[in-house]
Amino acid sequence: MQKFIVNLTSEDIALIRNSDLECFITDSELPEEDITRIIAEIKAQHKLLLLSGKDACAACQKYGADGALIDLSKSEHCAKEVNFARKQIGDKALGVISRNRRHEAMLISECEPDFVAFKAWNQGIEQVREIVSWYNEMFLIQSATVLQEPITDKKRFDCDIIIGTAADYKIFVAK
Numbered sequence: 001m002q003k004f005i006v007n008l009t010s011e012d013i014a015l016i017r018n019s020d021l022e023c024f025i026t027d028s029e030l031p032e033e034d035i036t037r038i039i040a041e042i043k044a045q046h047k048l049l050l051l052s053g054k055d056a057c058a059a060c061q062k063y064g065a066d067g068a069l070i071d072l073s074k075s076e077h078c079a080k081e082v083n084f085a086r087k088q089i090g091d092k093a094l095g096v097i098s099r100n101r102r103h104e105a106m107l108i109s110e111c112e113p114d115f116v117a118f119k120a121w122n123q124g125i126e127q128v129r130e131i132v133s134w135y136n137e138m139f140l141i142q143s144a145t146v147l148q149e150p151i152t153d154k155k156r157f158d159c160d161i162i163i164g165t166a167a168d169y170k171i172f173v174a175k
Helices: 010-017 032-044 056-063 078-089 102-110 125-138 166-173
Strands: 003-008 023-027 048-052 067-071 093-098 115-120 142-147 161-164
Touching: 003 010, 003 166, 010 032, 010 166, 023 032, 032 048, 032 056, 048 056, 048 093, 056 067, 056 078, 067 078, 078 093, 078 102, 093 102, 102 115, 102 125, 115 125, 115 161, 125 142, 161 166
Parallel strands: 003 023, 003 161, 023 048, 048 067, 067 093, 093 115, 115 142, 142 161
Antiparallel strands: none
8 A cells, every 4th residue: 555645734634643644744834833733743642744836945944844845847957956855855755746747757767866746636637647657667666646636536646655634644644
């Protein structure tokens, strides 16, 4: 079964104590007191926190997070931006959201992030499954699927990591 990374809001903080979850993402644009509280709880549980959103890498350094997830799905300069992000966060974890296109995924993977993520919507879900499957055949770097909405087709994705909300997690782990 894939690992699941939950996108935390300040209301979801109780999930940090869930023994099945090891890593979380939160928006770097949350109020500072929320991020500080989330990080304190995550560190107390010996788990990982990635920051996403605008200036995620700078916020990662500021708050002492374990890494960042940057969205390059609209970027025309993927390699340059991945290399810049890596310099900003050093050896911390770096995930990169790619366009759902092979060429961009290859360019990003050449920069060796810790994982490459692909956005998934209900419309076009088969295209996402196909690109993730192709990606896993071509690259050793971990793949992730970022759920952009509640997915109605519950077939498993051929990825290492699923990134979603607390509600997505409850749906995907339900037997």
